[in-house]
Amino acid sequence: MAISYDEKNGVIVLHVKDKLIGGVECVEVKNRVQELLNRGYRDMVIDFSKLQWSNSAGIGALISCYHNFQQQGGRLKFARPSPKIQFYLHISKLDTIFEIYDTVEAAVASFGSR
Numbered sequence: 001m002a003i004s005y006d007e008k009n010g011v012i013v014l015h016v017k018d019k020l021i022g023g024v025e026c027v028e029v030k031n032r033v034q035e036l037l038n039r040g041y042r043d044m045v046i047d048f049s050k051l052q053w054s055n056s057a058g059i060g061a062l063i064s065c066y067h068n069f070q071q072q073g074g075r076l077k078f079a080r081p082s083p084k085i086q087f088y089l090h091i092s093k094l095d096t097i098f099e100i101y102d103t104v105e106a107a108v109a110s111f112g113s114r
Contacts, residue, residue: 003032011043011108012036013079017050022057033065033076042074045107049080059088066098079107 002017014036020029036044046062062078069076077099081089089095101107 003028005032005036008104008108009111011045011111012041013045013047013104013108015047015050019052020054020058020061022055026057026061029061030064030068034068037068037072037074042069042072043111044069044074044076045079045101045104046076047079047104048082048085049104051082051085054085054088059092059094062098063094075111077101077107077110079104 003014004017005012005014007013014032016029019025033044046065066076068074078089079101080103081100086095086100089098089100099107099110101110
């Protein structure tokens with residue numbers, strides 16, 4: 001798994017690539033998100049366009065990231081989930097909790113101003 005990020009209009013966009021299936025990958029995502037929170041970023045989009053596969057451990061890591069953001073006054077949104085990821089979010093009903101957008105641009109624009 002590879003993680004990179006950039007900033008667009010004050011919003012961090014985290015790009016998760018390959019697989020998010022537990023163990024090291026989940027710890028890496030949670031640590032990177034926490035690192036960015038510690039640096040003061042409060043608005044983030046996770047871009048799933050390059051994420052090929054996830055399992056329940058990966059979805060659990062995303063839930064953990066979401067809760068960490070909420071607890072620290074931040075907002076976390078998701079963009080471009082693959083059909084597989086979208087299916088998991090739907091059957092777990094997480095698509096009713098998470099804000100999910102078709103594009104990164106739409107997700108970034110949804111933050112508006114604080």
